[in-house]
Amino acid sequence: MRVNGDVRAIQLDTRTTLLDALREHLQLTGSKKGCDHGQCGACTVMVNGQRIYSCLTLAVMHDGDAITTIEGLGQPGNLHPMQAAFVRHDGYQCGYCTPGQICASVAALEEIKAGVPSHVTADLMAMPQVTAEELRERMSGNICRCGAYSNIVDAITEVAGRQA
Amino acid sequence: MKFDTPATSNPIDQLKVVGHPVDRIDGPRKTTGTAPYAYERHDVARNQAYGHVLGAGIGKGRVTAMDTAAARAAPGVVAIVTTLDMPRLEKGPRNTASLFGGPDVQHYHQAIAVVVAETFEQARDAAAMIRVEYARQPGRFDLAAEGPKAQLASAESGEGGAAPQEDRTGDFEGAFARAPVKLDETYTTPDESHAMMEPHATIAAWDGETLTLWTSNQMIAWGRTDVAKTLGIPEENVRLDSPFIGGGFGGKLFLRADAVLAALGAKAARRPVKLALARPLMANNTTHRPATIQRIRIGAQPDGRITAIAHESLSGDLEGGGPETAVAQTKLLYAGANRLTAMRLAVLDLPEGNAMRAPGEAPGLMALEVAMDEMAERLGIDPIAFRVVNDTQVDPEAPDRPFSQRQLIECLRTGAERFGWSRRSATPGQRREGRWLVGMGVAAGFRNNLVMASGARVRLDGSGGVTVETDMTDIGTGSYTIIAQTAAEMMGVPLDRVTVRLGDSSFPVSAGSGGQWGGNSSTAGVYAACVKLREAVAQRLGFNSAEAVFADGEVRAGNHSAPLGQAAGADGMVAEDTIEYGDLAKRYQQSTFAGHFVEVGVDAATGETRVRRMLAVCAAGRILNPKSARSQVIGAMTMGVGAALMEELAVDKRHGFFVNHDLAGYEVPVHADIPHQEVIFLDEVDPISSPMKAKGVGELGICGVGAAVANAMYNATGVRLRDYPMTLDKMIDRLPQVV
Structure with a gap:
C-alpha cells in the first residue's frame, strides 16, 4: 500500500481490517475505532481519493492502493485548510470523531465538485451546490456524539467558500 | 485556599485572556489525529x-x-x-x-x-x-410492572441532582384539591445510552x-x-x-x-x-440513564400563580442501586407554597443505571417543562408569562436561602425576542408550510452549580514559561484551554507560554469532569495554586506581594520591575494548592438557567419531525471561553434533540437486556438532524461560586431541550405526546386531517 505517499509493505492476518492495519501495524492512530461495524464513521479514510469506512474493508483488499489518512492531510504546525477551519470553528469537542469528520469533509467537497448528487440534490442533472443541506446530508455517515455538527458545517462552508 | 466568603476583585477580573473565545490549545493535535487516546x-x-x-x-x-x-x-x-x-x-x-x-x-x-x-x-x-x-x-425487567413494589428512595445522583425520598412543604393535597385550575399527568422517559464515540479502553x-x-x-x-x-x-x-x-x-x-x-x-x-x-x-x-415514569400535578389560581406542585418519579436499578433523581429541579425551579416531591425505586435486573449528562434534571425537565406548557394552555396564559409569574429568587422550600444569581426571566425574555416568539400562534396547528406543520416551543433550563475541591501544581521556569499539572480531565469540555487561560491571566503571560498537563494520577487531585462542576472548580484550583506562586515570586524578588502586578511577562511593584523568569532562576519554582469551599453553597442556592427555544416542522402526512431552528439563552456565571462554552451548549442541545426524538434503549422484557446495543440500533442525532444552533450567554458574574465567578454550563445545555421540542411539536400539530422518544408512530394516527 501507499500510505500518505509512502510505500508500506506489511504481512497481515487476512482478518485484519484496513483500520487495524493502520492503527495497530503502521501505528497511524489518527483514524479512530468507534464501533468497528461501519456505524459511526470515525474510521473514515480516503482510498484512491474516495472516502471509505476503513473498519468495513479488509487490508488485504488494498494491495497497491493509495491511502490517505488524517496524518497525511496535515500535521500540527502544517494544518490542512480543513483542519485549520475545524480549529477556528470549534468543530469538535472530545476529538475522537474529528479525524473521520475531516477526511469525510475533504472528500465530500470533492464529490460535490465532481458533480456527484446526494439524496437531497433536487435536480440530478444540475451541478450540486455547497449548501448547508447538502453538507448535512453528505456528512451524516459521521456521528459526533459531542454534537459539534453546527460548527462542523460552518467550518466546511468556510473552506468551500475559499476554494470556490 | 479556602473559599468561604464571596469573591472580591482579583486578577481574573482583568479578562485579558480569560473570557476570550480563543481556539482550543489542543485543537491542532485533535484535528491531526495526534492526540493520543487510551x-x-x-x-x-x-x-x-x-x-x-x-x-x-x-x-x-x-x-x-x-x-x-x-x-x-x-x-x-x-x-x-x-x-x-x-x-x-x-x-x-x-x-x-x-x-x-x-x-x-x-x-x-x-x-x-x-x-x-x-x-x-x-x-x-x-x-x-x-x-x-x-x-x-x-428476572425483573419491566419497570411499569415492578412499580407497585417500588420503595420510596432518596439519593444523591453522585453527579448533581439530589433529593430526599419524600419532601413536603405546606399542604400539597389540600391546596391541589382547592386549586381552580389543575393538571395531573404522567410522562415517561426511556433508558438511554451515553454512546460516546470512544469505547471504554485501557x-x-x-x-x-x-x-x-x-x-x-x-x-x-x-x-x-x-x-x-x-x-x-x-x-x-x-x-x-x-x-x-x-x-x-x-x-x-x-x-x-x-x-x-x-x-x-x-x-x-x-x-x-x-x-x-x-x-x-x-x-x-456499562451504565445507562435509567427510564422514568413521572407523575406531575400542578394547581394554580386563574392568574397563573402556582399554589400546589407535586412531582413523583419511579425508576429502577439493580439491588443496591439508586433512583434517577428526576424530581430534583422541581424543588427549586418555581414558586408555590404547597409542594411535594418523591422518588420510588424498583429493583430491576437490567444493567446498572447511573449518571448520564445532567442526571435527574435531563429527564425531570422533559416531564416538568411539558407539564408547564400544558398548564399554561389550561390557564390561557402564554408559556413564558406563566413561568415569569412563578419565578422565585429564593429556595421555595427554604425562603431565607436566596439564589446567588437567577436570571431565568431574562433568559426567557431575551430568547423570546431573538427567536421571534411573538409570531407563535397560541392555538396549535395553525401554521402550514407545504407538507410541514410548523410550531414553536419553549422550556426553561435549570441545572445546579456544584463546587468541588480541586488541586493543581504550577511550575515557573527561568524563561518565564508556566506549566500547570492537575489530574483534571478534558472530555471535550475545553479543560486544557480554560486552565491555560486561567494560568496566563494569573501569571501575566501570553497563552502560548502556558503548558497544561492533565489526567495523570501523579498530579494533584482535581474536581474531575462530571456534574458540570469541572470548568469552574478546576480553574479555581489553578487560581489557588497561581496565587501561591505569585506570592513566592514576589517574595523572591523582594516585592510586596500585595502590590505586585503580573503582566506582559514581568512582575512590577512600585518603581521596580523584573522579568517573571528571573524569579524562577535556573531551578524554577513550583507552587501547589487546592481550592476548598466553605458553606456558601449552603447559604446560597447556586444554579444555572436557560431559556430553550425550538421550532419544528412535522410532516402532515407521516408525522416525521424535523428540528428547524434552535436557540438557547444561558445564564451561567462568567463564561471563561465563549467558544468552547458555546460548543458545550450546542452539543447538549443536540443530545437533547436525540432524547426527544429518537434515543431509546429497547428492553427485551423476557430475557432482560437492551436489544439495540450498537450505533446502528441505538439512534443518535446525525448531521442531517441538526439545524444551525444559536447560543446567547447573558452577562453574569457570580462571586458566590468561586474566585473565577463562573458556573457550570456543560449540562445546562441539555436541560429542558427535550421539552422544548415536545412543546413545539404540540404547537405544530395539536398532538400532545408524553412518552419519549416522540417517534412518528406515536403521532401519525392523531395528526389533524389536513391532507
Missing part, C-alpha cells in the same frame, strides 16, 4: 498483547461451566481469565454491579472472561470459542506490584481508589493516565470492566495488555 499508546509499554472481553449471554442467573479448551488451543492465545477463576471481586462504592468474578450473573453482558492473544483478531476469535453454560433465573502494565493504567476516565482519583479496592492492592501502587478522553457524558465517571480486565489479563499474561470494550458490549456491560 488504546493508542503504543509508546508507553513494550510488547503489548491484545485483550478481548466476553459478556454474559443471560440477563440473570449463574455461570455453571466454561469450557476454554478450544480457545486456549487457538493460535496466538497467551492467557484466558474467566469469572470462575476467582470469587466475586470487591467493588468500589461507586459501582452497583460487580465488575468481574464469581459465577453469578447480575445483568446481561456482565463480563465473564478476558482472552489475551498476540493480535486483536486472535483474541476476538478465541473469545468466540469459549463455551459457556448457564443456569438462567427469572492499556494495563504491571511492574512488580505496581499497576499503570492508560485509560479513558473522567474522574482520575475515583478511578484510582476504586481500582485499588477492586483488585485488593494499595492505592499508592496504582497510577492512572488519561490525557485525552473520547467523550464520557457520565459513562466514564466510574471504574469499568475494561480497566479491571486489562489489569487481570496483564497479570495472567505477564505482559502489558490493551483492550477496548467492543461497541456491541457497551450498552449492556
